[in-house]
Amino acid sequence: MSRAQIVRRHGGPEVMQLEDRDPGAPGPGQIRIANKAIGLNFVDCYERSGLYKVELPFVPGNEGAGVVTAVGEGVEDIRVGDRVGYIGPSGAYAEERLLPAGRAIPLPDHIDFETAAAAMLKGMTAYYLLFETWKLKPEETILWQAAAGGVGLIACRWARALGATVYGTAGSPEKVELARANGCHEVINYREQSFAKRVRELTGGRGVDVVYDSVGQATFEESLDCLRPRGLMVSFGNASGPVAVPNLGILATKGSLYVTRPTTKTYFASTAELRHAAKMLFAAIGDGTLDIVVHQRFRLADAADAHRALEGRQTTGSTLLLP
Ligand SMILES: NC(=O)c1ccc[n+]([C@@H]2O[C@H](COP(=O)([O-])OP(=O)(O)OC[C@H]3O[C@@H](n4cnc5c(N)ncnc54)[C@H](OP(=O)(O)O)[C@@H]3O)[C@@H](O)[C@H]2O)c1
Incomplete structure (x- = not known):
């Protein structure tokens, strides 16, 4: 059985509860991923607290990386065993999750799971803010x-x-x-x-x-x-x-x-935009422009502590939850 953090009512970090939860088989256009690392982001806190509207109950988490364990009907470019990373939709605080295949990004060899989960949402946001919202000169x-x-x-x-x-x-x-x-x-x-x-x-x-x-x-x-x-x-x-x-x-x-x-939802509305930003990010990591360091690690079971640290201004850089 797979475990996930579930939010049944909005509130503080304590509303997240680790429960057994089978994500089920992927439907048409979906894949199932066994997460190896999960990224912690402030948006997770906004969704947990209710500042951002999400339907309850839900599994928080908008960033992760892992191995594809099943693919649904109609998925052609991703196979079982592929290494992928993703940003959104929520559902990442889980050992296994379902994801629309179009939101998955195959990981190049030089990007390991922790780097992907530490860098993708934050780094792809940095990309669109510096290259698209305003072309910085x-x-x-x-x-x-x-x-x-x-x-x-x-x-x-x-x-x-x-x-x-x-x-x-x-x-x-x-x-x-x-x-x-x-x-x-x-x-x-x-x-x-x-x-x-x-x-x-x-x-x-x-x-x-x-x-x-x-x-x-x-x-x-x-x-x-x-x-x-x-x-x-x-x-x-x-x-x-x-x-x-x-x-x-x-x-x-x-x-x-x-x-x-601005928001990633607009800038990465299509799979092509999403994959372009990921390509730029992975290239910047590969050529040494960026150096992705994990500053804090928590167990998935301790997600509430991770939220307290982030909201309490106790963290620096990227934080991971490990299933
Ligand atoms: N729009 C988008 O597309 C998009 C995408 C990704 C992230 N974001 C936003 O980018 C921001 C950074 O996200 P992140 O996950 O990387 O978080 P983060 O920057 O690691 O954490 C937030 C930081 O904000 C500062 N801060 C100032 N006042 C604060 C307060 N009252 N409560 C908490 N923190 C306070 C703290 O740094 P100091 O102690 O140094 O003040 C804190 O460490 C968040 O606001 C997030 O929502 C937006």
């Missing part, structure tokens, strides 16, 4: 909020490799050092000082071209104060709570700013 300057986090460590390294000037924020002296070692030219401890004031100093008063902010409520408005006139605010997460839509006039008074609120 070498002469540009960005601010990345929570630069020592899972997405942050990968994205700042990648942005630095593109030649951009990268400023980051982080919430402790240790995190500041970690972000500095992973691509940031300068890191601001935003628990100790105003990051907008420091960004103005660093940019000679001009402001940065783009702010990437996944902290959300606590930093949104001050992030706008970091931008140059007509700069872009990319608000892509809610670690501190969701951002209420502001009076749009604020964008005029702060310099005719642009704001976008």
